[in-house]
Structure formats: structure tokens, C-alpha cells
Amino acid sequence: MVTPIFIVAIALGVGFSIGVLNKLGKNFTGGLVLAAITFMTFISYQWFYAFTFGEQTPTYVYTAGFKPPFSINLLMGQYEAIITLMINSIGLLGGIYMFNSLKERGSNAQVVYLILIMALNVIVMTRDVFNLFVFLEISSIAIAGLILLEKGTRSMGAGFKYVLATSIISSILLIGIIFSYFITGTLNVDDFISLSISTYKGGAIVVFLIMIAVILELKPFPANGWGLDVYEGSDPGFSAIISGASATASLYVLYKIMAFAGVEWNYYISLIGIVTFVGSNLLGIKQENTRRMLGYSSIGQVGLLMVILGFKDILGENTPYIFFGILISHYLAKAGLFWLSGIVRAKGLKEWAVIRKKPFFLFLMGTFIFALIGFPPFPSFFAKWTLVMDLVQSGNIVWVAAILFGSIMEAVYLFRWFGYAIKEENKHLEDFKIEIHKIIPVWIVAIALYGFGYFVSQLTEVSSTINFIPFAFVILLFAIDFLPIFVKNTVAILGMAFYFYTIYPQLDNFRLIFEVIFIVGGILALIAGYAYKGKREGFYPVAILMYAGLTGIIEAKTTLEFFYGWELMTAGSYFLIIRGHRSMPHGLSYMLFSLGGAYAILAAFGIASVGQDSISMSIINNIQYIPTWAYALLIVGFLTKTASVGLHIWLPGAHGEAESDVSPMVSAILLKAGVFGVALTLIGMGAENNQYSVLAYTLGWIGAITALVGNLMAVFQEDAKRLLAYSSIGQLGYIVFGLAMMTHLGWLGGFSYVINHFLYKAILFLTIGAVVLRVGTHNMYEMGGLIKRMPLAFIAVLIGIIALSGVPPLSGFTGKWLFYNAVLDKGWYLQGAIMFFSGGIAFLYLWRLIHTVFLGQLKDNHRTVKEISIWFLIPIYTLIVGILVYSAKPQWILQPLAEIIAPFFPSNQLVWNGGTAISHYGNWAGTMVMAIIGIAFLAVLGVQLISTRKAHKVKQFDITYAGERPERPETTHVAYNVFEGLYKAMWPATIPLVETFWNKITNYLHDTAGFTRRIYSGNGQAYMLHIVFFILVTYLVIIGG
Amino acid sequence: MEQLDLGHISLAIGFLLILIGFWGLLTQKNIIKIIVAFTILDTGINILIVSLGYIVGKTAPIVDNSVEQLENHNVVNSIVDPVPQALVLTAIVIGFGVTALMLAYAMKLFNAKKTLEINKFNDLKW
Amino acid sequence: MSELDLNDKVSEMLAKSEANVIKSEKTFIHPEDEVREVVAPDGSIIKINPIYDYFSGERPQEEKPRGGIVEKFLNWARSESIWVLGFGTGCGSIEIPPLVTPRFDMFRFGIQMRPTPRQSNAFIISGYLSVKTLKRVIRTYEQMPAPKYVIALGSCTINGGMYYDSYSTINRLDKYIPVDVYIAGCMPRPEALIAGFVKLKELIKEGKAEKANEYARNFDEYKANQKKIIKDWSMPDYNW
Amino acid sequence: MLKNTLIALVIAVLAYMFYNVYNTYETRTSLSGVAEYYATNAAKEVGAANIVTSIVVTYRGFDTLGEVTILFLTASIISFFLKLKEEDENKSIKHGITSELLITASQVLVPIIFLFGIYVFINGHLTPGGGFQGGAIIATGVALMIMANPNIRINNHVIHWVESISGVAFVIVGLFGIVLAGGFLDNRISGLGEFGTLFSAGAIPIIYSFIGLKVGAEISNILNKYQKSQKEL
């Protein structure tokens, strides 16, 4: 074992000698510095190894051969080993990354860098407060110097502000240290702990001074303008070091100081942390400059880590797990992002579109951003999960709310940035150059993120149950992404089919319905993918990622697995949606609503786990602590996915702008995940439990209003896919309404709708999507008359809309019939009438859809379009067969459904007599009705065939036109603003109140951020004032007058 | 403040200097004046450190004749606290380093914008 | 775009369009009837010939009466259910509205007005017919389903009447479309119109009102006459 | 105005806070804690007459290493921060002749100052003073040289060599402590010698000499850089 003192010795030895050795050239000195850091890394690694895999006990290193407190001693314990390893490795990677920029500044800069890393190590290890001060100063001075790696006035200004700020902070620290010596007679941390310094006279204020200085080093909001300037102004490679190494070391110092500061400080540290986390993330949404934005994010993350430290007594033995989970994600991802920003060299967020020219960098960027937000499989996901669980269980729900709010704010700007990178125009941007030594570190941290994700998931008993097989399949697809589409599609389909085959026996019937919709539906939608040409890069991994998530939530046995699947699905669907042409803003709002929903679910799971031994999914059946709120949170979370009114504004754009075969995936399939969640929640609430009737009643109204709003908005759309998207909102409203009734009939209706909606919405989206691929536009008024060119597509849409509208004899009527029986049974008459009315409105948009696309006048440029691709027709007609079977023999599906529902809602409200369904209120014989209508239709058709056997086929302008003739198809096709009259009558109902509401909120947040960030005036003196002000306010709050 | 001894006085002076330093840091627009304010602040802190080591009527912590001339030849009872004196040495050097760095910055900043007004260097903000 | 560029662009476009127009001094082609090139969604360029692509233009066929009792019954039904197209072609159309008033009440004869030629079987050419209107009349007439009947109202339809030497009206209607019943006078009163209807009903009942077949039989002749007088034809030979 | 009021308020509250700190002070009458230990044992453990020196160099030698590092860092940062391009260095502005008095005085005083500085750091373990003080005194001499002759070209190489060698030597002596004595920077690598003489206190005089040389070199370096970059204006 090499004693850690060699970290210091090597660094200083090399550093001091470079003044002579620099004659040998800058490359040599640079290499020497890297070698020194490598050796330092090795030292901390071997300690880390010994602690993790061996029986190593914490070891003190005494300098000068005297026992502390008489000399300065260093401690190498497990945490020190980890932290120094982190600092040294990031120092090594950063050194590689900055090799050239350091070299350019000469050997002096290289030395300063080396000494910075060394100083950070000592800060972590030292047990002497004055020594801590000395090395903090070393690191401050080194940072102030290295800021200058970036040339120009901006970095000089930033550096000077940094020097001023740190000099104030260190003055306060020094006053605190000297007084601490004065009152205790020692400078050793361990002595402070054993003497419990805060009990001395004046101990409180001394601790305050030390504490506040250390906290200020962590750049708490709002006294952090200088820190932001440093992040923005310095070399991005160096920003990564500040964020990864310096902040990490400072956090550890805080941890060290907290040992003697007394427990009352924990609360204040958390408070400052949360204010920092929320505040800086809120201000982050206003940023247009990447590095400054990343700075805000870094500061925010450190705030979150402070919260965790503050809660360490409550979190107990989970603290290291949570702390390091979030720290490592932040440390790696933020370093990666800063380095990327150095490679890409784009200042404004929109300029990041250039990264798309090298797609692999986009992947790296996505990895880092998802790791920062806390998506699986990254460590932060597990850490955040545990954090929320533990905080909720200890009753700190307000804290959880604040943390989740801050996280959403962070997601806002990170995903907006990511969206720009993916979608913004990049033709005019100059491609960026790649230097190999800059890529390697980025690579390494990305791989490390995935590695740590797996490692962290295996650390606890609960998270190790997560099924990584689907995710491994995603990785596989990613690996073969260079292959042509045919191969990848086949692999994807076979993989899904095989997976379905293997897990099929494990599922109960209730889950099986959804699994069939997810997987079989997914396979059908994937078949349509054969129609695409080329490689379609990146499509298959993300599609399978979504399906992996979907199957994850079905299989989930614990709430963690469920949430894991939920987040995977969100990520996958986000990427799918964002692939569309104009889908960037919609992708963003989808992500934000999804995250909001996911956090609501997370909080609810936390509440549910209070007082329970396990985190098995069954705990939501028996929530003990504020159950109504928990269920409300769960429902709100799931309703974001079902796009119920109020939470629906993301859907039309997201579904409407997605690719042709993606729309059915996200509409027909993905939305059912929300339904699955709502169903689980309602089962959890239980049918007989009257205490939740208000919740169910509200949910019922939400469903009804959603149905109305969705359908009404669909009527006034000009874009075919948006029309279908709004229609999906409406249909999901029906489902939610049905489930909310919490009766046998209601659930049967709801489930019948689930299946139906899957069938016909998949048909409609696939067909319209295929048509859009052929005609190259979404706008219905630009189509028309396509029945002549695409009869098969027409038939598909015809069947789809008949089924959707609920007109007998097709299957849609099943759901309607069940609904009205359920409505009468439950007594929700007004809601029922609204549902019926929205059903009536559905006819309007359905007719419009089929009329303006397929009927009317064929346009000039569509005269030669071909029938939609066979690869679309195969799944479409498979689904049509499904609809026909369901229509002809509804009992085949409804009877098993009734059996599935019976355990939860056990009343025999529906009796089957052969093919006739008999309820208390009426009866309906699906097969017979179909037969009667069929026979009548054929009879009438026969008569007509005889009487018009000699009909002349005419062309599209052969119409009576008041003695004139049509001149152009465009002027003859009635398609634009068809329902103008209805609009004049009903416009008050189409005012986008919800959108206005969310816009107002967004604007309010933006205005708040815009106003608040003006405190960062850029004036170094103002920053000093902030710091002093912060000190004083904290002083008055904590110590008091 | 029942007994106004040397320790108290120097301590008060130290704090006074610190306050003056803070006042200068927060009010002076000229970077050089800010640096001067910082050195005043620094000096104040150094005075604090030294005065905290002061023990009434004791001599410097060097074991030589002056100590041996004291009554009971006991080093412990005859010297002031040596630790703050060691610390102040470090503090002074650190203060020197920071001041030097600040001055270098001041030179470069003046070169860049030909001004020493601190509020002119607000390229980075918000 | 600067003004200079715009000018260049416009002149370039003009040159292009001139090149595309098939120069012809005799016939005027409506812009909407020119062969045009459009870009299909897949990027290929397709040619559209509107008259050919958008209209059927098929020649009318003679639809021989079946004869026998069925035909007699149908003829009776046709005669009792004359649906008149509401198309006032000239000054005589003012004489039609009185027919629906209580004084004349044509409904009792089974005569009704229909707004669309598809559902009408009688066409009243009410007075003088300008060449412009003739074009519309021909189109409308051809769009009516057979059997169809034409009642020519007033002298102008017989020989041009007081407009016999007008540059813009036709003189003899039956050069252009076959006429079943002429009602002379300038203008004939509604009573005369009703008398004409009664005459038409007689003709139908006797099976003599087969002018639609005559039109089909002598189609080329009628077309030649029509095209001689109508310069801007801009429609297919037969409007279905 | 608002800002001034605010600052006045801030200063007032700051004063209040410091007043509370000040109140914790009680006049001390005896040593306590570690100081007592040092007073009792420093002389025999370390062998230096100057207890402060024994603390600075040995007991808290690690801090001293940090101090040296800070000076070194500052010098390094300033040298790359104020680095001149090659051509600028050649285009240096000629300063006018300074006062005769200064020139003469420097010729007389500089060697004495240097000598005095060396004396101070060599006797650091016996008398007040030490490496830092000595180094600072040497740097004063350099400052005097520069003031007397602004056009002087101080040999960078010499400074760098002195700086590097003394720095590395300091670290190596420290490392000897691990091998030969109780730990890093332990001065007892050789015999402590006779208390109160020049060759006593083990490695302290050696270390302090290196520190003195290094500090002197570094401060001189900083002064030199300032002087040179001044020409840039």
C-alpha cells in the first residue's frame, strides 16, 4: 500500500521540478503531469480497492511523526478513497482532455493543474481545519489561475470575481478557524467532534463562521453569481474539473464539518440546498448560453446533494447509496457535457444542432442528459428513487415536492437544449473538429455511467430484481444500428415475439390483455417499418426501449420495477416522438408532462410504502398513510399519459407530428400504459371503498370532459394526424370515464374500449400515416379523392371510423352499449349525456377525415400516387380481421374480460345468453344484429344492382355545376374549415383554456426566472454584496439576534 | 467590557480593520482600491490571529535567555501561545499570494479595457 | 428578393409559360384547360391534360325504349312526373314563377321544379339564347338523364325573333339541341306554357318524345353546329 | 442611494455579528490545549529554540508546504498570465535613468540585504524569523535592484533553478522523514544536535534554508514578471 502522503509528495515533487525540466519541452512536462496524476489515481484506487473488496480499516497518516492534534494528520477512509479516486480520475481525464490547452499556456499552467488536483485531494483527506483552509486557498488560487486558460476579457472578469468572492469566503473561514482554536485549543476535526465544540461559549458562532464559509464554497443560491461566471467564462474542460472535482471535494468538506457542527445544522443545510436546487434550476430555464446553463445545473445538483447531506440522519444507512448515486451521475454526466461543449464549440443552445453532424456525439449528449435527470439505467435513477422513498417515509413530503419541482425545472432546460440539438436547422453551421484526446475522456465517462448504473442497481436487494434483458436487447439493437432496415426490423420483431413467448405464462389475465396490446400491437406496428428505406438510424433502439419499458411495467412486481419500466418507456417514447419533422416543442412538452406525471407516481409510491414492509406492487392496494392523496397523485401521474383534459396539451402535437408508424405506437399502444396505471390504481382503491368516491367521481367528470374536449377539438383540425390525436384524447376520456365508474359494467365497457381503441386507432393511424407518406402532406385539404388511388386504404379507414363512431354493427358499439348501461347503473346521468354528445361530435370529425382525404376531388399532383405500401396493409388488415371478429362475436372477448374483472368488481350485471348480452336495462345480440344488417344491406344492394346495371362511370369533374364546370380540384373540394357554422356556434368551447393555463404558468416561471436572474448583474462587487448578505441573513436566521 | 486589556484592544482593532476592509470591498469601484481594501481586511484578520494568542504579561515563544530570566523557569507559564503565531505566518503568506494574484489580474484587466472600474467588467451576467 | 431579381424572375417565368403554350390562332384555350405539369409527392413530374383527365367525355349512346306494357307504364309515369330544371335562360323565365302560384299551380299536373339537372327531365329554354348561355345550356342538357325533354319558349327559339340579327344570339335552337315542344309568342303567357306541358305529356304518353335518342344519333351533327358558334369551347364533347 | 443604505445596513449587521464574536473573547491567562503541549515538549522533541519555528516547520510542516505551494502557484500563475510574446520581450521599453542615490544605495545595500536574508533563514530555529522572512528580505533586495535599474535583466534560469531545486529538496527532505523518522516532514532524520546552536533541531535549518531560497526566488520571480509586463503598457 502506498501511503496517501505520496499523492502530495509526487505532485509537489513533479510540480517543483518542472521549473527546471521545462527545458525538455512542453509535451514532456505535460506527460509528466499526466503521469503524476495517474500515479495519484493509482494510489487512491488501491485504497478504494482495499476498502471495497478487502478488509481495510480507515488509516490515519501522521505528518511530522507526532500524534494529532499536535501535528497535522490525514485520514484515508472509505469515503476519502472514493472521493479522491473520483477527483483524481476526473483530473486525469480532464488532463488528457485539456492537454493541448494546457500545453499552449506552458509548463506553468500544467503545474498549476497538477497542484489543483493535489490540493483537492488534501482537502478531502485532511483532519486539521487550518490545513483545510490552506489547501482550500491553494485550490482557490489554482482555480483562479486556470480560469485563464480561456483567453479574453470574459474569463479574466470571471476570474477576478472568483478571486474576490473566495477571498471574502476564506476571510470568514479564517476568522472562524482562529476562534475555534481560541475556544478549544486545538485545530483537529476529531477533537472538535469529541469536545463537541458547539457547546463552548461562542461555539455556535464559530461553527457558523466555518460552516457558512464551506457552504459558500458550494455556491449556494443566490450568492453564486461568481460561480456561474466561472462556469461560463472558463475553458469547458476546466469547468468540468470545477464541477466534477472541486465541487465534489467541497461537498466532502461539508460532510466533514457537519460532524462537529451539531445536528441543528442539518436542517439548515438541507434548506440552503433545496433553495439552491430549486432556485438555480428555475433560473436555468431562462438560459441561452450552454455553459452558463450547465453551470446553473451543476450548482443545482450540488444543492440537491446538500439536501441529502442535511437529511443524512433521516436517510440513515441509505445516505451513501443516495449521495453517491446522485453524485456519480452528476460528476460523470456534467463533466461529459462540459467536455462536449468544448468539442462542439457552440455557445447558443440552438447552435448545438451541429452535433447532429456526428450522430454519435448526439448519443453521448443524450446519455449525459438522461443521466442528469435521473432516468434508468443510470445511478441517479436508483438514488432518486431511494431518496424519495426515504423522505416520504419519514414524512417530509414538502421536501419531496420541492425536489421534484426542481428536477422538472432542470429537465425543462436540459431537454429543450437536447431538443434543439436534435431538431434545429443545422445546415448553415460549420462542422466541428474532433481531437482524439478530447473524445476519449467523454467516451470513458459515458461508458462509466452505464457501468455504474448496472453496478448501483445490483447494490440493493430491491433494485437487483430489475429485469435487464429487454434493456440488453436495446443495447444489442444499438450495436447493430449500422445494418439495413430489413435486418434490424426482423431482429426487433423476432426479439419481441420471443420475449412475449417467454413471459406469457407468468402473467395473469388482466396483465395479459395489456401485454398483448403492447407486444402484439408493437409487432404489428413494427411490420409497417419494412416500408421504410435505408437504415433509419436510431429508430429501433428507441422503439424497443419503449417496448422494454412497457413490458417492464406489466411485469413489475415491485413499485421500483414499475417505475423503472415507466421511465424507460418515457425515454423511449420521447425519442420516438421527437423523430418527427416538426415535433421538437411537442417532444419537450411530452417529456415535461411525462416527467411531472412520473414524479407524481414516484411520490405516490413513496407514500404507499409508508408503514409497509415491502415495496411490492400490492402495497397500492392498501395504502395506510394519506391514502386519498396517494391515489390522487397516482391518478394524476397516470392521467398525464392518458392525456386527460388539463394534461393533454402535449398529445396533439406529439402524435400528430410523429412518423407514420410511430403515431400508432404512441397512440394506440403507449396511451394504454396510462390506462393500465389508472386501472391498477382503481383496483387498489377497491370497489366497495366509499372513502374514495369523491376521487372516482372527479375522475369520472375528468373523463367525460376529456371526451368532449378531445372530440370537439378534433372537429376543428385541418391536420389529419392531429385530428386523430385529438380523437385519441377523446377516446381515452371514454376509457377513463368507464374505469372511474368502478362497477362491473363500467370496467367491462372501459376494457372493451381499451381493446377497441387499440384496434381502430392503430388502423387509422397506420393508414393515415401511410397515406401521408405517399402524398407528402398532413393537411387534409391538400388531399382528396384518394379513394380512386388507394381503395384498400379507404376500406381500412371506413372500417376504422365505423368502429370508432360506435355505429352498429361494428365493434365500437359494444363499448357504447356497455357504457350507457353502466351509466344508468351508476347514476352518472349528466356525464353519460356528455359522453353521448361527444360521441355525436365524433361523427363530425370522422366524416371529415374520410371525406376530405378519400372522397371529394382528387388533386392534380396525386393523380399518380400508388396504393399505400403493402407493409402497412399487412398490419392494417390483420387488425381489421380483429375488428370484424370482435364485431361478429363480441362474446368471445367480453366473456373472458368479464371473468378477468370479476375478482375486482364481482357483480353479475351482464348475462350472456348465447350471443345475446343481457343487462338489467336492455339487451343486445351482436351476432344477430350484424347478421340482420348484413342481410338487409345485401338485399338492398341486390335491388340496386339490378336497377342501375348500366351506370356510366364518370370522372371527377362530371358534376353539375350550375351550368358551369369546375376549374381546379382545389377550388371544388370542400375541405377547409368545413364546420365553420358549428364553430360559430361553439367557439366558446374551443377556447384553449388549458393551453392558456399552462402558457401562463410557463410565462410566469420564465418571468420569475428572468426577473430573479437580474441579481447576477455581472458586477463583482454585487456578487460580494450577495455573499455578505447571504452570510448575514443566514446568521440572523440561524444564530438569531 | 469590564477589563480593557491589550488583547481586547487589538481584537477590536482587528475587527475594525475587517469592517473597514468589507466596507472598501463593497463600496469602492476602483479595482486597486478594492485590492487595498482586501489587504486591510487581511491585515485585520492577521491582527485577530495574533491577538487571540496573546496572554497577558507573557513573552515571545522562544526558549532563550528572556524565558529563562522569568521567575519559575517554566516555559509553559512564560510564553504566549505559539500556535497563532505560526498560523499568522501562513495567513500572511496566503494573503500575499492572493494579493499578488489580484494585482496581476488588475494589470491584465486594465490592459484589456483601459479602465479599472469594476462594474465595467460585466460581460458575463444573468 | 430585390426588385431587380423579381423582374428577372417574372420575365423568366413569362418566357417559360410562352414556350409551353401551344400556339394556335383559331381556338382559344382556357388557362385551366392547358396541359400542365405538376410535381407529384414522390418528386416525379406528371402531365395533366384536364379535359382528358377530369372529364369522361364518352359519346352518348342511344337508349332504345324497351317497348311493351312496361314502357307504356313508364311513359305514363314520366308524363305525370315532369321535373323541370330551374334554369332561366332568357327573358321568358319570368313566365315560369307564376306557374307555382295558386292561380296556375303546375303541381296538380305533376310538374315540379328541381334545382339540379341530374334530377330533372324537362328543360325550358325560356326565350332568346345568347351564345354564352348556349354553352351552359348544352352542358346542362347533356347532364340530364335520359329520357329528357326540351320545351322551347317564345319566338326567339324558333327563328331568333326580334334578335334575329343580333351578333350574340342564336336564331334556331334545334340546330343545337333537339326540341320537343315549341311554344310560340313573345312572350307566351303562363297558360300557354301549361298548354305546352300538356302537349308534352301527350307526346310522352305516345312515346314520341325520344329526342334524347335523336341527339345521340345525330351527335356529330349537333356537335359540329355547336362548335361552329361557340368559340371558347373548353369542355369535353359530351358532358356526363 | 438605496445601495449605499443597503451596504450601510450590511456593514452594521456585520459589525453586530463581529461584536458577538468579539464577546466570546476572554482574556487568557495561561496556555491551553496543544499550545501547552508545544510549550512543554517542543524544545526536547524538535530541538528548536524557537517554538514557533518548530511548529511551523515540523508540527505543522504540512501547512508550510502548502504555504510554499501557494507562493509557487502564484508565481506560476502570474508567469503564464503575464507571459509576453517573444517579440514583446525584445521590444522592451527603455526606462530612463533613476536617481543616483538609489543606484548607489542598491550597489551598497543589495549584498548586505542578501546576506541578512540568508542569516535570517539559517537562524530561523533559534531566533525570530525563518525561511519566509529571510526569503522576503532577499526579495526586497531584488526589488531594490529593479527599482534602481529598471532595465535590468534578471536571469530567469537562475531563479528557476533555485526555485526548483529548493522546492524538490524540501519535498525530498520531507520524504526522508517517512523513511528515517516518524513521518512526512519529520525533522528528526538526523540527530537533533545541541539545543540552541546553529546545527541543531535536525532538518529544520535545512528545510528553512530551502524555504528561504524558494521564497526568495519566487517573490523575485513575481516582481520580475510585474516589472517586465509593465513594459507592455
Added chain:
Amino acid sequence: MNIYVKLAYTFLGLMIVLNWGMLMGATMRKIGARVAGRHGIPFKQPWIDLFKNIGVRTTITHGIMYYIGPVFRLTGGVGLFLFMPAVFSGSPYGIWTNFSFEGDLILILYFQVFGMLGMALGAGEGGHPYAAMGIARGLAQHAAVELPLTLAFLSIAIQYDTFSVYKIVEAQQGGFQNWVLFTNPFAAAAVILAMLGALGHSPFNLVKAPNEILIGPATEYEGSYLGFMQSAGAIIHVMEAMLFMNLVFGGATNWFELILKTFLIYFWSVFVGIVFPRFKIEQSVTWFFKVPLLLGVLAILMYSF
């Protein structure tokens, strides 16, 4: 009952309804003419028109959907009849109850749309702008009419605790005091007003709107198609009236009662139509959202609490 006998009776009933529908149409026109002081058409006119239309020699077709549009329409009418109990005879499987035992009120309400939708598609393929305009208006108005109508129907269904039309008729037997008209006046009032929209006479005839958009969806149809649509129209008019009769006016125990009641119901809409001019679509829609909707909501609220 033997299925063939049942079919025979059903067909007979259909013929009665068809002919009664045509006669009723003629009668209404006659009444309109008499109000205007004219003699009006002969009673036989609808049949003559039908034969003439079938006897048209040339027909056109715009395509398959255009071709089967009228078939949908007629099937819609016939289907409505099939699922509607016509004459109450004390048993759900009686002679004139057709196949109403296979479904209930909800089936009828949704099946109404079947013909409408088919017709809309057929007319759409015709490519005529006026057809599309007519349909758009029709659908908008239909949606508006549905709301008060549904509220009223739901109220009636709640009142009798059933969706079965037969059972609702059964419950109203035994004197006019048992009719919904008197037992559930709000629902009845809502139906009576909303009915105007459902029957589609002036002022709610903007689907056809003769002389404005020609005759709407049927603009391109001729000959046999028109004949089919006429027949379907006749049947559907009777069926609409019959639905309201069954739900609100106590149903019918014999054909005479059926004819009388449907006549009166139909006459109500004609009566209003003769007096009022045509609404614009937005006027029509808002009209249904005022008094009829209020009445419908009242009818529901009566049973909600």
C-alpha cells in the same frame, strides 16, 4: 314464431311503413299547398315519381362509394324498422315487434347514423361541393340535436329503469295519463322540441336547403339512386316519428293508432316548418343549446337527486 312467418310479417310491416311514409309525405305537401291556397300535388305523386325515377334510362356513377351510398341509406331505414317494435301487442316477440328483441334504444340511436354516414360518404365521392356542405351542416345539426334528445331519452330510461323500447312502451299502456308526455313532462318537452331538428323540416332543413345548396347530399344523385333515397326517406320519417311515439306518446297498439300518432308527430314538424323560415347552421345549433338543452338537463336532474 316461425322465422319465415316472422320475416313475412316484418316485410309486410315494412311495406306498410314505406307506403304510409310516401302517403304521409304527399299529405304534408298537400297541406302545405292548401295553406298557400293551391290545389297541390295529387296523392299518388310520390309513387309516380318513384316509378319515373326507376325508369330513368341513363345513370352515372362516380365510384363504388357513390354507388352504395343509397344502399346504406335504405339499409339504415330498413334496419331502423327491423329494430323497432312497431305495434304493441303484449309480447316482445309479437307479430309487429320485428326484431326489436335483438337490441334496445341504444342500438336504435346509434343505428340512425348508419344510413346517414353511408349517404354522406356516397355523396362525398360524388365530388360535389354542395353535397359536402349539406353533410357538414347535417352532421353539425345532428350533434346539436342529439344532446337534448339524449338527455331526454336517458331520463325516460331512468324513469322506467330500462333501455328496452318495448318495455318503455309497455309501461305506458293503460291510458294516456301513463304516457311519458304526462309522467315526465320535461323529457317530453325536450323531445318535442328536439324532434324538430331530428325530422329535418324547416327551420332545420339546412341539410337539403333547396335552392341554396341545390338539395345538399343528393345533388349528384339521379334515377334509381334517387328512388332509393326517396323510399329510405319515407321509411325514416315514419321511423323517427315512431321512435318518438314509442318513447313519449305511449306507443301504438294497432296500425291505426300508429298511423294517427306518427301523422300527428310529423305534422307538428311540418306545422312549424310552414310557419318559420330556415335557420343558419349556427342559429340552429345554438337554438338546441338553449331551451331544449335546459329542458333535457332538468329532465335528468329530476332523477339525479
